[in-house]
Amino acid sequence: MAQLLKDGQVIDNSWITVAGDATEFPEGDLLVSLDQWLQQKTQLEQHRGSLGVWIDGNEEIEAVAELLLVSPVIAIKFPKFADGRGFSVARLLRERYTYKGEIRAIGEIIRDQLYLLRRCGFNAFEFGAQVNLAEASASLLDFSDAYQVAADQPVPLFKRR
Amino acid sequence: MYKYDQYDQKLVDERVEQFRGQTQRFLAGDITEDEFLPLRLQNGLYVQRLAPMLRIAVPYGLLSSVQVRKLADISRKFDKGYVHFTTRQNIQLNWPKLEEVPDILAELASVEMHAIQTSGNCIRNTTTDQFAGVAIDEIEDPRPWCEIIRQWSTVHPEFAFLPRKFKIAVCGSEEDRAAFLLHDIGLQLVKNKRGETGFQVFVGGGLGRTPVIASSIREFLPKEHLLTYLDAILRVYNRYGNRDNKYKARIKILVRAWTSEVFTERVEAEWVHLKDGPATLDGSEIGRVKSFFTSPDYLSVKEASVDSEVSALAAENRGFSRWLDRNVSAQKQPGYASVSLSLKPAGVAPGDVTDRQLEMIADLADRFSFGEIRSTHNQNIVLADVAKADLFQLWQLAKTSGLATPNIGTINDMICCPGGDYCSLANAKSIPVAEAIQRKFDDLDYVYDLGDLELNISGCMNACGHHHIGHIGILGVDKKGEEWYQIQLGGSANKDAALGKVLGPSLSRDAVTDSIEKLLDVYVENRLDQEAFLATYQRIGMEKFKQRVYGTAS
Numbered sequence: 001m002a003q004l005l006k007d008g009q010v011i012d013n014s015w016i017t018v019a020g021d022a023t024e025f026p027e028g029d030l031l032v033s034l035d036q037w038l039q040q041k042t043q044l045e046q047h048r049g050s051l052g053v054w055i056d057g058n059e060e061i062e063a064v065a066e067l068l069l070v071s072p073v074i075a076i077k078f079p080k081f082a083d084g085r086g087f088s089v090a091r092l093l094r095e096r097y098t099y100k101g102e103i104r105a106i107g108e109i110i111r112d113q114l115y116l117l118r119r120c121g122f123n124a125f126e127f128g129a130q131v132n133l134a135e136a137s138a139s140l141l142d143f144s145d146a147y148q149v150a151a152d153q154p155v156p157l158f159k160r161r
Numbered sequence: 162m163y164k165y166d167q168y169d170q171k172l173v174d175e176r177v178e179q180f181r182g183q184t185q186r187f188l189a190g191d192i193t194e195d196e197f198l199p200l201r202l203q204n205g206l207y208v209q210r211l212a213p214m215l216r217i218a219v220p221y222g223l224l225s226s227v228q229v230r231k232l233a234d235i236s237r238k239f240d241k242g243y244v245h246f247t248t249r250q251n252i253q254l255n256w257p258k259l260e261e262v263p264d265i266l267a268e269l270a271s272v273e274m275h276a277i278q279t280s281g282n283c284i285r286n287t288t289t290d291q292f293a294g295v296a297i298d299e300i301e302d303p304r305p306w307c308e309i310i311r312q313w314s315t316v317h318p319e320f321a322f323l324p325r326k327f328k329i330a331v332c333g334s335e336e337d338r339a340a341f342l343l344h345d346i347g348l349q350l351v352k353n354k355r356g357e358t359g360f361q362v363f364v365g366g367g368l369g370r371t372p373v374i375a376s377s378i379r380e381f382l383p384k385e386h387l388l389t390y391l392d393a394i395l396r397v398y399n400r401y402g403n404r405d406n407k408y409k410a411r412i413k414i415l416v417r418a419w420t421s422e423v424f425t426e427r428v429e430a431e432w433v434h435l436k437d438g439p440a441t442l443d444g445s446e447i448g449r450v451k452s453f454f455t456s457p458d459y460l461s462v463k464e465a466s467v468d469s470e471v472s473a474l475a476a477e478n479r480g481f482s483r484w485l486d487r488n489v490s491a492q493k494q495p496g497y498a499s500v501s502l503s504l505k506p507a508g509v510a511p512g513d514v515t516d517r518q519l520e521m522i523a524d525l526a527d528r529f530s531f532g533e534i535r536s537t538h539n540q541n542i543v544l545a546d547v548a549k550a551d552l553f554q555l556w557q558l559a560k561t562s563g564l565a566t567p568n569i570g571t572i573n574d575m576i577c578c579p580g581g582d583y584c585s586l587a588n589a590k591s592i593p594v595a596e597a598i599q600r601k602f603d604d605l606d607y608v609y610d611l612g613d614l615e616l617n618i619s620g621c622m623n624a625c626g627h628h629h630i631g632h633i634g635i636l637g638v639d640k641k642g643e644e645w646y647q648i649q650l651g652g653s654a655n656k657d658a659a660l661g662k663v664l665g666p667s668l669s670r671d672a673v674t675d676s677i678e679k680l681l682d683v684y685v686e687n688r689l690d691q692e693a694f695l696a697t698y699q700r701i702g703m704e705k706f707k708q709r710v711y712g713t714a715s
Contacts, residue, residue: 084322088399110196119318142179147312149440158446
């Protein structure tokens, strides 16, 4: 089974990400696209595994956030690692919509973004099979403190120093 | 100036170790070129035409003598014994070795310096007026606000992968010496009717391929809301800026596409959620940061008697008097003045200084200006707090180190990018053009008679040499594989910010200096009284200049 870095631990990834244009859903725990999540409700209600949703980093999250909050996992897809839109979307989910479930980074991310992704509210990370997750997890802790408020730290450094 | 506490120090130390690890993984082949690119850029490291280039941050242009000596030391140990001052008040090393960069960064961290976010698609060094804190026309000292922005922007978790680079400038005075209207965000310090400090917020200025003057999106932002408002602007830009085409990715393009009214509405709508949130500044933080920017221990001086001493020396010594005219400016404190050390002697690339000169600058700062040094966006050095009684001695010492060229604000004080000699983006060389102009106009009487004249040179349309805002701008262009130069007139970086207009077809390098001379002749023939070049151009327009250079009416 594929692996996942979640809450700093390497675990089995039980979730299958379903392509946005798929019409059939496989067995198991599924991350479905936003359109599928919103439009194929009846079909998905029959599904026996767990259901979560994945969205693109450029999603207008404000329009749909309330409908996603029941999902145990919201995965945010990075089309390129240098496309930073997903960072904002994760913060909005955590800080504006107080989403408490798993926020997972999928698509193109690199190890060296882990610290920043974590600060923005991501707590789970999918990488390609070539990445050693145990080694990569060291990058979650590249810095011991930060100046700014973010999803992981509601109090800015200037009120703590 | 600001002093690091354990938090600031730890962050830069951890950054060094982070980049050391990344560099090792890159050299071991564990990181691809594409993945390493933004990592090295956000630590200041470019790969240039001939060698890597490392850009070191000088937050809002402020340096201590200790830091300047360290830079001299680094340039000797890791480079060829000189450094380059940039138009963003930063410093560049032109010949570092990739594998040694982590060690250079560690040396910098030992004197509270770094290269964080000096390049890449992230929030860059915040710049301001080189006379901050001493300017007579100052509304409020911008430096504490620059430092607050520096801390907020450093390793900001949400804005490390923006559509494009992002530059912020703060202007604290009546006159603009920071070109703040040509930044992604320009902040003008203002006071409201009750005397409270705030900011007028301008967004979407910039040079580059599509030069734009920033639009005001908020008349008055109370100071405590600075960071939440910046977060709102950056979040809108991060989410909606163009990511498909890097030439349309700056915030100015988004502001233009949406109109500034719509952009403002989007920012204000985002800000509603952030306003009064935890990032709202409080008096104790503002006070803490301000406490680092107090006035030095000035001596009380009888200004009138010092002034007459200085005048007497100037009357006897023409060189000193010229230097006073061009390189010394008034400042708030009676009996004190600000001195510009010119980094533009003829024959040296504008902004370049040697290790020995850096040490001399540090010595002069210790002896005459409370150990503080400022870099300017015009690529010079300022010692801001010099007792007038010391001016003559300072001048003599600076002269022996080639730092007293009396050309500040003249045609020979040009802004110039590294150009095709160093930069892999450049279409044409710029340093030889600058040198040819300096050699052509070496008659000081003539140069002084021309008065204030900003001549800016960029080697390509990315406009690092700010050619759009020079009174005379020169742009290197590629014409069928050959280096040609386009001349523009009428740009201005001040409050009346204006972008230059193209004079005519581009010229060969040989023709540039002669054409500049013709432009100056037209100015001299047409000026009224003390009118400066820019004012004459604005009054008489382009045509006479054009006719003189190209010989025909069009």
